[in-house]
Amino acid sequence: MNRIKGVIFDWAGTTVDFGCTSPVSAFKEAFRRAGIDVTDEEVRAPMGLLKRDHIKTMLAMPRIAQAWQDKYGAAATDADAEKIYADFEPALMAVLDRHCDLIPGILETMEYLGQNEIRVGSTTGFTREMMAVVTEGARRGGYAPEMVQTADSNNGFGRPWPYMIFSNMRGLGLSNVRQVVKVGDTTSDMAEAKNAGVIAVGVCVGSSMIGLDAQSWAALPEAKRAEQIKSARQRFYAAGADYVIESIGDLPALIEDLNARSAA
Numbered sequence: 603m604n605r606i607k608g609v610i611f612d613w614a615g616t617t618v619d620f621g622c623t624s625p626v627s628a629f630k631e632a633f634r635r636a637g638i639d640v641t642d643e644e645v646r647a648p649m650g651l652l653k654r655d656h657i658k659t660m661l662a663m664p665r666i667a668q669a670w671q672d673k674y675g676a677a678a679t680d681a682d683a684e685k686i687y688a689d690f691e692p693a694l695m696a697v698l699d700r701h702c703d704l705i706p707g708i709l710e711t712m713e714y715l716g717q718n719e720i721r722v723g724s725t726t727g728f729t730r731e732m733m734a735v736v737t738e739g740a741r742r743g744g745y746a747p748e749m750v751q752t753a754d755s756n757n758g759f760g761r762p763w764p765y766m767i768f769s770n771m772r773g774l775g776l777s778n779v780r781q782v783v784k785v786g787d788t789t790s791d792m793a794e795a796k797n798a799g800v801i802a803v804g805v806c807v808g809s810s811m812i813g814l815d816a817q818s819w820a821a822l823p824e825a826k827r828a829e830q831i832k833s834a835r836q837r838f839y840a841a842g843a844d845y846v847i848e849s850i851g852d853l854p855a856l857i858e859d860l861n862a863r864s865a866a
Contacts, residue, residue: 702739707851723770804838
């Protein structure tokens with residue numbers, strides 16, 4: 603019987619930082635310093651990747667690639683990506699401690715997981731240095747998963763590689779991928795989960811997929827919220843999600859359903 607024994611969460615947009623807003627302004631500023639204006643949509647498309655990979659993915663987008671070619675007369679190189687990253691990191695670090703608020707429902711979900719002896723790990727596109735800030739802020743709010751895995755603690759292999767998930771499983775003593783749920787708010791979270799063979803769960807409210815901060819989300823009429831959630835669900839399933847939940851507080855009910863099915 604494949605009862606769920608472990609949950610691995612993403613961070614920004616899933617458990618903290620409603621709307622995953624902290625990296626957006628930093629990416630936009632770093633590209634602006636390189637002379638290229640980028641949109642929120644372009645910034646969010648690769649969200650969840652290791653940040654260097656995120657920048658390289660953006661530089662390969664047709665519009666941005668053409669803008670770079672027009673400005674510099676040549677395609678962007680890895681050295682150009684490194685220069686942008688050098689501006690991105692301090693821009694992010696300058697605001698990161700203001701984006702550690704917990705997403706509503708995570709504490710209640712953690713209480714359920716603890717009561718049911720379900721182990722809790724996490725993966726992220728942030729570096730260890732960035733996560734030192736985020737984990738401390740989250741800890742003050744009462745959220746502290748047992749493990750935090752970054753790409754730089756896995757020889758540089760971030761999403762969509764599966765190794766951060768495997769490191770969590772090894773550290774938490776989880777041997778069966780079908781007993782592990784990965785919860786995230788981006789398409790790269792879904793790719794990471796599918797590559798690892800674990801159960802991929804997308805979460806809509808508070809996600810980068812929707813891309814609205816808490817105040818903007820609260821101001822939306824109910825019908826507009828429903829449209830945003832429907833669109834996010836469709837994109838998650840298109841990215842390979844096994845299940846999509848509306849909010850992080852809905853995870854316990856999904857786990858109960860999965861366990862009931864495995865027992866049937």
